[in-house]
Amino acid sequence: MRDKLVIIGNGMAPGRMLEHLLKAAPERYDITIFNAEPRVNYDRIMLSPVLSGEKEFEQIIIHGDGWYIKNGITLYKGHKITAIDREARSVISDHGVVKCYDKLVIATGSAPMILPVPGNNLAGVLTYRDLDDVHAMMLAAQSRTKAVVIGGGLLGLEAAAGLKAREMDVTVLHLMPTLMERQLDPAAGYLLQKAIEQRGIKIKTKASTKAILGNGKVEGVELADGTVIPASLVVMAAGIRPSTSLAKDAGLEINRGIVAREGMLTSDPAILAIGECAEVDGHVYGLVAPLYEMARVAALHLAGEGDTKFVHNDTPTKLKVTGIDLFSLGDFADGADRQEIVLRDPSAGIYKRVVLKDNRIVGTVLFGDTADGAWFHDLKKKETDISDMRDTLIFGQAYQGGAPLDPTAAVAALPDDAEICGCNGVCKGSITTAIAKKGLTSIDDVRAHTKASASCGSCTGLVEQVMKLALGDAYNPTAVQPVCGCTTLAHDDVRRLIKAKGLKTIPAVMQELQWATSCGCAKCRPALNYYLVCDWPDEYADDYQSRFINERAHANIQKDGTYSVVPRMWGGMTSAKELRAIADVVDKFGIPTVKVTGGQRIDMLGISKEDLPAVWADLGKAGFVSGHAYAKGLRTVKTCVGSDWCRFGTQDSTGLGIRIEKFMWGSWTPAKVKMAVSGCPRNCAEATCKDVGIICVDSGFEIHFAGAAGLDIKGTEVLGLVKSEDEALEVIVALTQMYREQGRYLERIYKWAKRIGSAEIRKQVLNDKDKRRAYYDRFVFSQKFAQCDPWSERVSGVDKHEFQPLAARAPAQAAE
Amino acid sequence: MTFIEVASIDDIPVRGARCVKTAFGRIAIFRTASDEIFAMEDRCPHKGGPLSQGIVHGSSVTCPLHNWVISLETGKAQGADEGAVATIPVKREGNRILIALASLQRPAA
Numbered sequence: 001m002r003d004k005l006v007i008i009g010n011g012m013a014p015g016r017m018l019e020h021l022l023k024a025a026p027e028r029y030d031i032t033i034f035n036a037e038p039r040v041n042y043d044r045i046m047l048s049p050v051l052s053g054e055k056e057f058e059q060i061i062i063h064g065d066g067w068y069i070k071n072g073i074t075l076y077k078g079h080k081i082t083a084i085d086r087e088a089r090s091v092i093s094d095h096g097v098v099k100c101y102d103k104l105v106i107a108t109g110s111a112p113m114i115l116p117v118p119g120n121n122l123a124g125v126l127t128y129r130d131l132d133d134v135h136a137m138m139l140a141a142q143s144r145t146k147a148v149v150i151g152g153g154l155l156g157l158e159a160a161a162g163l164k165a166r167e168m169d170v171t172v173l174h175l176m177p178t179l180m181e182r183q184l185d186p187a188a189g190y191l192l193q194k195a196i197e198q199r200g201i202k203i204k205t206k207a208s209t210k211a212i213l214g215n216g217k218v219e220g221v222e223l224a225d226g227t228v229i230p231a232s233l234v235v236m237a238a239g240i241r242p243s244t245s246l247a248k249d250a251g252l253e254i255n256r257g258i259v260a261r262e263g264m265l266t267s268d269p270a271i272l273a274i275g276e277c278a279e280v281d282g283h284v285y286g287l288v289a290p291l292y293e294m295a296r297v298a299a300l301h302l303a304g305e306g307d308t309k310f311v312h313n314d315t316p317t318k319l320k321v322t323g324i325d326l327f328s329l330g331d332f333a334d335g336a337d338r339q340e341i342v343l344r345d346p347s348a349g350i351y352k353r354v355v356l357k358d359n360r361i362v363g364t365v366l367f368g369d370t371a372d373g374a375w376f377h378d379l380k381k382k383e384t385d386i387s388d389m390r391d392t393l394i395f396g397q398a399y400q401g402g403a404p405l406d407p408t409a410a411v412a413a414l415p416d417d418a419e420i421c422g423c424n425g426v427c428k429g430s431i432t433t434a435i436a437k438k439g440l441t442s443i444d445d446v447r448a449h450t451k452a453s454a455s456c457g458s459c460t461g462l463v464e465q466v467m468k469l470a471l472g473d474a475y476n477p478t479a480v481q482p483v484c485g486c487t488t489l490a491h492d493d494v495r496r497l498i499k500a501k502g503l504k505t506i507p508a509v510m511q512e513l514q515w516a517t518s519c520g521c522a523k524c525r526p527a528l529n530y531y532l533v534c535d536w537p538d539e540y541a542d543d544y545q546s547r548f549i550n551e552r553a554h555a556n557i558q559k560d561g562t563y564s565v566v567p568r569m570w571g572g573m574t575s576a577k578e579l580r581a582i583a584d585v586v587d588k589f590g591i592p593t594v595k596v597t598g599g600q601r602i603d604m605l606g607i608s609k610e611d612l613p614a615v616w617a618d619l620g621k622a623g624f625v626s627g628h629a630y631a632k633g634l635r636t637v638k639t640c641v642g643s644d645w646c647r648f649g650t651q652d653s654t655g656l657g658i659r660i661e662k663f664m665w666g667s668w669t670p671a672k673v674k675m676a677v678s679g680c681p682r683n684c685a686e687a688t689c690k691d692v693g694i695i696c697v698d699s700g701f702e703i704h705f706a707g708a709a710g711l712d713i714k715g716t717e718v719l720g721l722v723k724s725e726d727e728a729l730e731v732i733v734a735l736t737q738m739y740r741e742q743g744r745y746l747e748r749i750y751k752w753a754k755r756i757g758s759a760e761i762r763k764q765v766l767n768d769k770d771k772r773r774a775y776y777d778r779f780v781f782s783q784k785f786a787q788c789d790p791w792s793e794r795v796s797g798v799d800k801h802e803f804q805p806l807a808a809r810a811p812a813q814a815a816e
Numbered sequence: 817m818t819f820i821e822v823a824s825i826d827d828i829p830v831r832g833a834r835c836v837k838t839a840f841g842r843i844a845i846f847r848t849a850s851d852e853i854f855a856m857e858d859r860c861p862h863k864g865g866p867l868s869q870g871i872v873h874g875s876s877v878t879c880p881l882h883n884w885v886i887s888l889e890t891g892k893a894q895g896a897d898e899g900a901v902a903t904i905p906v907k908r909e910g911n912r913i914l915i916a917l918a919s920l921q922r923p924a925a
């Protein structure tokens with residue numbers, strides 16, 4: 001029978017320990033984990049990017065549910081262990097689960113410190129430790145405007161930057177005179193304060209919190225000097241305290257943390273402690289690098305490979321606030337036996353300081369330019385005597401021995417055992433070996449295989465330089481990406497070659513352009529299908545099996561496998577007859593949800609696939625056609641009421657919108673295209689955030705393009721002013737055709753325009769009348785083959801198989 | 817094992833799929849570019865997406881909801897994703913496609 005291993009806490013330290021253990025002794029233990037947090041193991045370091053919106057929680061999961069299943073590990077999510085019974089060798093959770101162990105690992109981490117001031121329990125006072133805290137802050141950011149963060153250390157500043165990114169008005173209160181005083185000297189602290197303030201975050205140093213004010217919920221923070229700062233959210237980031245109470249109640253030896261010795265064993269040899277809750281030789285830790293080392297030592301013990309001792313090592317601190325480069329290492333206090341070398345470049349905001357003792361580096365602070373951090377770290381770790389390079393030391397590695405000033409020179413000169421990724425303890429040699437042995441070429445591959453740059457990501461630049469050295473010109477991070485793994489060609493090359501070689505089917509493209517797979521993948525096939533539809537409108541037979549389901553079924557798939565149906569309402573106009581027809585269809589088919597969309601029309605959701613043709617048949621009778629709400633094609637043309645009704649309307653914006661939509665519907669485009677026409681600059685149709693927009697003015701029509709209001713938000717650019725409706729239509733059609741011919745699949749107009757340049761587009765579709773006409777004519781030609789309502793086609797029987805399930809033949813025909 | 821006929825090969829588009837409804841959910845039957853036939857539950861191991869509606873390439877299908885790639889041969893998620901969908905015994909006799917009768921009568925294992 002296997003030994004029973006029980007782990008309390010499922011944070012970063014035990015996660016890493018299990019990876020080592022499963023490699024060294026996969027069969028040895030029957031493993032059970034209890035985690036107070038109701039979730040799997042994730043990268044706590046990356047909570048700040050989740051808070052600021054740069055990442056999703058799914059992207060920071062380290063071990064997904066599948067990993068536990070695969071490794072036969074039982075994970076009790078949301079179970080907090082309330083007691084350890086050392087005599088019975090068992091633990092009990094707050095849900096009453098009792099589990100016996102042969103070996104127990106305590107990895108309870110730390111808990112945020114709550115300042116003992118009045119009001120600290122008011123609603124709206126939060127800490128910053130786990131995903132629940134992040135969610136609470138995100139929620140608060142939605143409805144509240146002013147936030148106060150107490151504590152100007154790493155956590156506090158990351159929280160402040162995140163809340164600012166969520167558009168809160170943020171003030172940081174810090175007790176000491178300068179920020180991050182434990183990691184930075186006053187000069188660097190000052191520069192950091194300036195950099196943070198430049199982002200619009202207010203900072204108050206020497207600020208001692210006296211009370212949190214409010215009636216039921218937070219209203220402000222009162223300082224010792226009597227100042228009151230209004231706030232509806234307060235985040236306490238004033239430090240952490242190792243979570244030791246469980247171990248203490250069990251009678252284990254406790255100091256600041258749970259005291260651990262060789263093999264990470266506590267005072268009870270059946271119990272280990274690792275992570276932030278553990279203390280070795282008087283040190284407790286708050287950064288992952290040493291915790292990962294504890295994890296390795298503990299795994300060796302558990303695998304029966306002897307007891308090594310965890311050795312203290314300084315870990316550099318970096319701040320993960322985009323755009324602020326900061327590096328701090330070791331001890332930088334002044335002292336009679338110490339000397340320092342300082343370099344300042346005030347205009348560039350650079351400050352560097354190296355502290356020496358007996359000609360060896362004991363501490364380093366870098367601000368603004370941290371490229372040499374790894375080099376200084378290496379010199380310090382090896383206790384290198386720097387007497388010979390003393391005069392040039394502070395200029396960094398590139399200046400030593402008269403080497404040329406090449407940005408990669410610094411990395412080239414690093415020895416193989418120099419640490420590149422602090423979080424995961426990956427040195428230069430392991431990266432270069434992995435690149436050579438496994439033939440890695442992308443940063444994602446290197447992350448997957450070595451874990452370098454896979455945690456906080458602050459070493460990504462360094463890792464890329466190592467890759468550049470190892471791969472030479474073969475590595476170019478800004479190189480154009482291939483369409484997908486099936487080819488080395490980029491979208492533009494594929495488009496060019498389709499034309500140049502006259503390729504007219506998907507198999508022809510794959511054969512001639514040497515596709516690496518037999519029939520492509522879900523990424524390249526839809527792209528190729530679009531390019532061929534666009535380039536050979538009369539000759540190419542659309543390959544439906546290469547279209548995403550929505551475009552194949554002409555409806556939008558929903559999360560439960562049902563579909564939604566959005567008919568066109570030209571320019572957002574409708575009538576009693578149309579509304580009645582929709583109402584009848586909804587009743588007849590029991591459609592559960594009817595919604596007015598953001599695109600001025602009506603969405604019917606929750607229709608089963610088999611019902612689609614019948615639904616369309618009824619809608620068709622009332623004159624409706626597909627709204628292409630699913631298509632990489634023309635979606636809606638929103639309009640306002642315009643001169644027909646509005647007292648400010650300068651032109652018939654509704655009429656023009658309908659005209660454009662009727663002219664352009666059915667066309668396939670690289671990505672969806674949305675348009676709008678507003679009757680005056682008050683812009684009620686929101687034309688200035690669309691792919692193409694028109695603002696009607698007294699003197700004519702101002703044509704706008706390249707706006708965005710989805711994943712990105714960007715106001716449009718003005719293409720130009722034209723006098724007549726006819727001319728407006730011609731310009732818009734030419735613009736769309738130019739985009740159709742040049743855009744990469746899934747690239748919206750604003751991204752394409754950025755790549756091509758607005759000036760070039762203006763020249764071709766506004767100023768050069770011949771070019772404009774030629775684009776226009778090509779669009780009109782392709783519309784001949786595109787403007788047939790896909791719904792009525794399917795009502796009359798096209799693609800019948802798509803909508804009907806197969807029926808089992810009578811069992812009498814069953815075969816053995 | 818008893819098999820029952822559910823389709824003729826021509827019923828299923830090349831690089832496509834069709835479904836059979838059972839009392840226990842839907843079974844998806846796939847036909848690849850090289851006319852191989854596979855059957856499995858029509859439920860993505862990720863969030864239950866209807867795999868029959870995905871794009872078929874090589875001997876894999878890409879789920880229409882969040883793009884997991886599932887091997888038609890093993891039912892296993894490919895690449896970094898983890899999970900598997902139950903495959904269902906299927907065979908071809910000439911143009912006739914037959915699946916295990918048991919799969920219509922009880923949930924797949």
Ligand code: SRM
Pocket residue numbers: 556557558563564566595596597598599600601602603629630635636674708709710711712748
């Ligand atoms: C129904 C609707 C929401 C609503 O209830 O109002 C909607 C629903 C969906 N949107 Fe949208 N979007 C809707 C208006 C918008 C708008 C507003 C607008 O059109 O004025 C935007 C911002 C403008 C824009 O397009 O950028 C919008 C930006 C997106 C995006 C982000 C696109 C981007 O490049 O930034 C996606 C994702 C995508 O396309 O990849 C998206 C994707 C989707 C999808 C198709 C998600 C999906 O892939 O399944 C949703 C389909 C639901 C369905 O079955 O109907 N939807 N979506 C709106 C339909 C408008 C219509 O009548 O056709």
Ligand SMILES: Cc1cc2nc3c(=O)[nH]c(=O)nc-3n(C[C@H](O)[C@H](O)[C@H](O)COP(=O)(O)OP(=O)(O)OC[C@H]3O[C@@H](n4cnc5c(N)ncnc54)[C@H](O)[C@@H]3O)c2cc1C
Pocket residue numbers: 008009010011012013014034035036037044045046047048079080081082107108109110128129130155158243246274275276277285286287288289291318320423456
């Ligand atoms: C926002 C933020 C940013 C950070 N940035 C960095 C950084 O840039 N670089 C860096 O090196 N470090 C950083 N850190 C610190 C790093 O995340 C921690 O050092 C590390 O996660 C600690 O790992 P651990 O396993 O000891 O504990 P944790 O990851 O805290 O895990 C402890 C787990 O144990 C659970 N638990 C506690 N008590 C019990 C119980 N009785 N029963 C069951 N379960 C229990 C808790 O719920 C928790 O999930 C950051 C931390 C935060 C919060």
Ligand code: SF4
Pocket residue numbers: none
């Ligand atoms: S914003 Fe659009 S894509 Fe997102 S949930 Fe709403 S409808 Fe779906």
Ligand code: FES
Pocket residue numbers: 860861862863864865879880881882883884
């Ligand atoms: S349900 Fe299939 S990928 Fe999400």
